[in-house]
Amino acid sequence: MSFLDLKNVTKIYPNGTKAVHETSLSVDEGEFMVFVGPSGCGKSTLLRMVAGLEDITEGDINLDGKLMNEVDPSERDVAMVFQNYALYPHMNVYNNLAYGLKNRGIDKQTIEQKVNDAAKLLQISDYLQRKPSMLSGGQRQRVAMGRAIVRNPKIFLFDEPLSNLDAKLRIQMRLEIKKLQQKVGVTSIFVTHDQVEAMTLADRLAVINNGIIEQLGTPIEIYDNPKSLFVAGFIGSPQMNFLDGNLKNKTLSAEGFEIKDINSDHEGEVTLGIRPEHLSQTENGLINLKVDLVEQLGSDNLVYGQLKDKKDFCYRCPGNQTIEKNSNLSLNIDNNKYYIFDKSTGKRVN
Amino acid sequence: MTRFITSSFSHLILFIGILIMVVPVWMIFASSTHTSSMINMNGLQMFLGDSFYENYLRVLLYQGGFFKEITALKMFFNSFIMATGVAILSVVTSLMAAYALVYYRIKHATLLFWIIFITILVPLELRIFPTYSVMAELNLVNSYFGLIVPISASAIATLFFRQFYKTVPDELLESAKLDGANTWRFFVDFLIPLSKTMIVAMLIFMFVFGYNQYLWPLLVTTSEQYWTVVMGLKMMSGSIVHRFAFVMMSMVPPILIIIVLQKHFIKGVFQDK
Numbered sequence: 001m002s003f004l005d006l007k008n009v010t011k012i013y014p015n016g017t018k019a020v021h022e023t024s025l026s027v028d029e030g031e032f033m034v035f036v037g038p039s040g041c042g043k044s045t046l047l048r049m050v051a052g053l054e055d056i057t058e059g060d061i062n063l064d065g066k067l068m069n070e071v072d073p074s075e076r077d078v079a080m081v082f083q084n085y086a087l088y089p090h091m092n093v094y095n096n097l098a099y100g101l102k103n104r105g106i107d108k109q110t111i112e113q114k115v116n117d118a119a120k121l122l123q124i125s126d127y128l129q130r131k132p133s134m135l136s137g138g139q140r141q142r143v144a145m146g147r148a149i150v151r152n153p154k155i156f157l158f159d160e161p162l163s164n165l166d167a168k169l170r171i172q173m174r175l176e177i178k179k180l181q182q183k184v185g186v187t188s189i190f191v192t193h194d195q196v197e198a199m200t201l202a203d204r205l206a207v208i209n210n211g212i213i214e215q216l217g218t219p220i221e222i223y224d225n226p227k228s229l230f231v232a233g234f235i236g237s238p239q240m241n242f243l244d245g246n247l248k249n250k251t252l253s254a255e256g257f258e259i260k261d262i263n264s265d266h267e268g269e270v271t272l273g274i275r276p277e278h279l280s281q282t283e284n285g286l287i288n289l290k291v292d293l294v295e296q297l298g299s300d301n302l303v304y305g306q307l308k309d310k311k312d313f314c315y316r317c318p319g320n321q322t323i324e325k326n327s328n329l330s331l332n333i334d335n336n337k338y339y340i341f342d343k344s345t346g347k348r349v350n
Numbered sequence: 351m352t353r354f355i356t357s358s359f360s361h362l363i364l365f366i367g368i369l370i371m372v373v374p375v376w377m378i379f380a381s382s383t384h385t386s387s388m389i390n391m392n393g394l395q396m397f398l399g400d401s402f403y404e405n406y407l408r409v410l411l412y413q414g415g416f417f418k419e420i421t422a423l424k425m426f427f428n429s430f431i432m433a434t435g436v437a438i439l440s441v442v443t444s445l446m447a448a449y450a451l452v453y454y455r456i457k458h459a460t461l462l463f464w465i466i467f468i469t470i471l472v473p474l475e476l477r478i479f480p481t482y483s484v485m486a487e488l489n490l491v492n493s494y495f496g497l498i499v500p501i502s503a504s505a506i507a508t509l510f511f512r513q514f515y516k517t518v519p520d521e522l523l524e525s526a527k528l529d530g531a532n533t534w535r536f537f538v539d540f541l542i543p544l545s546k547t548m549i550v551a552m553l554i555f556m557f558v559f560g561y562n563q564y565l566w567p568l569l570v571t572t573s574e575q576y577w578t579v580v581m582g583l584k585m586m587s588g589s590i591v592h593r594f595a596f597v598m599m600s601m602v603p604p605i606l607i608i609i610v611l612q613k614h615f616i617k618g619v620f621q622d623k
Contacts, residue, residue: 074527086519103531
């Protein structure tokens, strides 16, 4: 049995909404697990069930070998960082950090020691006497983390903690969270809807959609080998291009081109997925792209345009290439890096 | 220039308003420092006389009432006990009622709240006979307890606290729970400190409300020992200067409370967080 075990966990709200469907998942000790998915997919509900803030309708949650279903949140020894931080507005930073320890009846000296250590680790020692309202967004974020760290819990739970920060700070805090987790070595679950955050933070990530884990794996596994149309579309930026096609006798015919010798016996209507970065310009390529717009990011160019059938398409090329608006590009798919999904089920078939 | 004229004009109006309110009070105060023969001969006075200590000391210590059992000092004591009791008891019960209504999973909590709220439409004067008979049955006539308890359930204070609790984000409760706080600790460590200013405001409101009670103390006390200041205002007899002095002193406790706590009072009524 691993450190955290979810077995057929289901959540049905009193109004009948099924937020989480029979989800099973194990998280190893020290692992950084990320739940990623669009808003309303049930990822936060799943996290809150681990914390004990939501009742479990069916299934079991085991943490460190103990069944947690009926255990009160205060007894679970988990710490959570909330989206709006939920700092205690009437207490100064020191007391925010110390409160959980005081409730556990730890003596004053040990509390002071622990709070000071955590504050040092997070570089908030200078603000210990301040109230949360006197702190900036990034500092509040650190205090929220400090409150979690200081208790030395079995597991850290992060509920979209970076979404209230501006873009620059978000990237900085993302890095700090990752470093901190590696340093402290605490098992963590991080919920986000931002796939870049998910990819960069996760040891393993679970892509969740409509209350179901669509795919579970390391970020690279999921990027390289998406098992469904949803995962393929959700992971990767810019989004994967999707084209309609038909698969018959190992040959895929799409609008304007054909791909032969496909490694699949599937037949029928399919969706072809190609990542913008898995294309390159050649003469007489498979795909003809009429350029509408070029976004120059410096290191890369994102080329947006349309195919013959007016379908939107994106191509990513190195930043040193100059591409004119309204020009026509001929593109090939790199090394058979394309994905074929059954059109009706969305499952990968190649 | 026009701005100067309009602002001078509005200040003039404000000044007249202040005069209308302050001058009568001042006249009573000034008159209360003269001897009664002076007032009887020359009418109300605008300037201070020299009988201040004499008049006020006599009023405070004079044994009054039919049975000569009560002094003004005792009345102030009674009023203070009553007003403080009403203030504390109503704030405590309202805090707890609001907490239960907002944070406990009570069926029909909203309906229950509105039922509590409707009691505003049933003031003490309307239910005075049943309330009196309950107090009489319980042998609480002529006691501080009987003076305080029947007017200490405040729907208004419950409303204020309930509305405030509803603005407290859920994450705070959840975070506190994860930090090991039980329901009682959350109430004591979070809601009470967070509603501190509102508690002070309500204490002032309810103190003044309790202090100003007239009909209920009149009914529930037959012994002069329990007379309050407001009852005393009606019962006072004797010379005019002594009555004036008593009127002046009766205003002091509510004014003092408001002056001392006004900063919190304003913050609490107009919550800005």
